[in-house]
Amino acid sequence: MRETAYAKLNLALHVRRRREDGYHELETLFAFVDAGDELSGSPAARDELRVMGEFGGALGEPFGNIAAKALAGLPRAQGLALILEKNLPVAAGLGGGSADAGAVFRMVERLAGLPEDWAARAAALGADVPACVRSETCIGRGTGTELEPVASDLAGCPVLLVNPRVPLATGPVFKAWDGVDRGALPDGSVRDIALAGRNDLEAPALSLCPAIGEVLAALRETGAWLVRMSGSGATCFALYDSAGARDAAREAMRASWWTMAGALR
Structure with a gap:
């Protein structure tokens, strides 16, 4: 299996207030680029993750990154061996780690399906992860996890x-x-x-x-x-x-x- 971890863009990002829990109330327009990190995976006896690519060295311990956490947090009968080609810079505003996690969700969905509470599991990993699972243009509210899909007139731009x-x-x-x-x-x-x-x-x-x-x-x-x-x-x-x-x-x-x-x- 192969999945592209599509780079996330905020076409607009309005910060409304700082919440009592320390997070910020946002309104944002998410869009996704048809390029990003690349993941390849195959069924395995146990979960594995190898990281390569230009920015792979910036991730440190592979099983401490968000893609590994996404893999560990999704139930399935069979392991998955992943290779992550890290093409997006780290800490760059492109949701690179969140996009990687979203691609893992899509791989697991193809392999074994997703649990009913997948959106909550995604949100627990990071505010951008739910949007990155589908990687479709949408409006995000709350911390960015309350999503409203929108038809885009910018597809292909x-x-x-x-x-x-x-x-x-x-x-x-x-x-x-x-x-x-x-x-x-x-x-x-x-x-x-x-x-x-x-x-x-x-x-x-x-x-x-x-x-x-x-x-x-x-x-x-x-x-x-x-x-x-x-x-x-x-x-x-x-x-x-x-x-x-x-x-x-x-x-x-x-x-x-x-x-x-x-x-x-």
Whole structure:
């Protein structure tokens, strides 16, 4: 079996308030790129996980990562031997670990089916994991786990991801948020929401990682119709009207930056 762990984007991310439990109340528009990490798996006597790829070394102990936890948390009669090719940077705002976990859920579903409480099991692993299981455009509320699927008018839209190769942990970015509620997610089509929305974590992320500003400035020079940071950063994305414009933009980025070209699912 093979599954792509599709890179997650927040086309818009509105932080409304800090909750009593320490988490933040969010409204976000999730979208997914048709590229990401790659997982291959086969039935085995016991669960196994091997990690490879450009960013594999950043994960440390394989069975401490979220993909292994997803595998261990899903009941089935047979083990699964997985190879994870880590193509997405770690701590990058792309939900890489959550996407890996989502791909594990889909593999287990094909092999043995998922338990009825799979969504709760996914949420226990991380706020982005439930959205990553299906990897379809949706609106997330609460901590991001209350999902509302939406029909996307942006399927197939060319997208470029750029990361300055600076890891940025989520916790400090949320801590640096100024606490101001700037309003709800707008209504309309996915394109309308993306254009009228914002990412409330962009300013705090910029304060911690100024290189994000350099990436955003470079992308804004490429003719994209939308440029924004994803999640808590440091990855930024740009949406284009044509694959040619996206590919030309990729060529214009600094050689030292990480880039990935794809299309929205």
